[in-house]
Amino acid sequence: MMILHAIAAVAALACGVSTSASAADYPQKPIRMVVSYPAGGSTDMIARLYAEKLGQELKQSVVVDNRPGAGTNIGADAVAKARPDGYTVLFGGGTPSINSIFGPQPPFDPIKAFEPVSMIARVPFVIAAHSKAPFSNLQEMLAKAKQAPGKYTVSSAQLHLYVEMLKSRASAPFMHVPYKGGAQATTDAIGGQVDSVFALVPVLLPHIQSGHLKALGISSAQRIAALPAVPTFEESGVRYDIGIWFGLLAPAATPEPIVRQLTEATQRIVAQEDFSKKLEQIGAQATATTPAALRSFMVEEMQTWKGLAKSMPELQKAVELR
Structure with missing residues (x-):
């Protein structure tokens, strides 16, 4: 029995030394960063800027792996099921939490499945109208919408929850016209087939800067x-400080020293002026957090969406009608 105890103790010590050495030597090979969105979009653009910087900080290649589908569930699930060794991470946000409430239901717990590393960026929404629309700011648009319920239209690329929340908080009965993709939703707003379009700032910024669309309001604080x-x-009198956040998440049970290395690298990246300036130029804001702060934010965000689902049944109805 004493011999067995001795063997077990040696094995445990060896395991501990192995784990410690592995964390100390991290990273020894390329890191795969899964992005739950298609290549070429604004999310992919931010992800690739960050991946390049992360590779420089860690002195190791960071390979972007675009895995879109199922409302971001496919890419997030791949990371949730990955080996927790720091070599597969997720560039993601709060969509899995929203999906767990409104669908499509993810095959994992959005909070328990991951070790938060750090937030990386926050991106607000903007509502913009075609150049000849009969309003020049959000207040004028809301006033006209109230005078003629259902007459004025807002397109979006499947942003049902956000548009319905805006309608509710602004008490504005405009008509939401959902599109499958952002390109067509934007093109039709520019052409006047719809009065306005609601999207993330990086999506509409080039069209606003060129004068094809006029921005009415943004959703940042x-x-x-x-x-x-x-x-x-x-x-403009509407309580609507909301947007999309992106951060780095590792599989649950990833060793704390590895998480700490990734967090510290991210904090250094966000502090770099060229990184934050590039994000500013496309309408995003670079921001970093501690793992604990990001976890608290994720839990709070989940509770907020649960509360809204109960208090605003029109949100659930909007999702069911997709």
């Missing part, structure tokens, strides 16, 4: 550098 003259929804 403060005005942004890319659109300094555009008022926030809050300035």
Whole structure:
């Protein structure tokens, strides 16, 4: 029995030394960063900027693996099931949490399946109208929508929850016209087939800067550098400080030393002026957090969506009608 105990102790010690050495030597091979969105979009653009910087910080290649589908569930599930060794990570956000409430249901727990590393960026929404629309700001649009319920239209690429929330908080009965893709939703707004379009700032920014669309309002708490003259929804009298966040997540049970290395690398990246400036130029904001702060944010966000689902049944109805 004493011999067995001795063997077990030696094995445990060896395992501990192995884990410690593995974490200390990390990374020894390329890191796969899964992005749950298609290549070429604004999310992919931010992910690749970050991946390049992360590779430089860790002195190791970071390979972007685009795995879209099922409302981001496919890519997130691949990371949730990956070996927790720091060599497969997720560039993701809060969509899995939203999916767990409104669908499509993810095959994992959005909170328990991951070790949060750090937030990387936050991106607000913007609503923009075609150049000849009979309003020049959000207040004018909302006023006209209330005068003629259902007359004025807003397109979006499957952003049902966000548009319905805007309608509710603004008490504005405009008509939401959902599209399968952002390109057509934007093209039809530029052409006047719909009055306006609701999308993330990086999607519409080139069309606003070219004058094909006029920005009416943004959903961030403060005005942004890319659109300094555009008022926030809050300035227009609508309580709507909301957007999309992107962060780095590792599979649950990833060793703390590895998570710490990734967190510290991300904090250094966000502090770099060229990285934050590039994000500013496309309408995003670079931001870093601790793992604990990101986990708290994710839990709080989940509770917020659960509360909205109960208090605003129209959100659930909007999803069911997709």
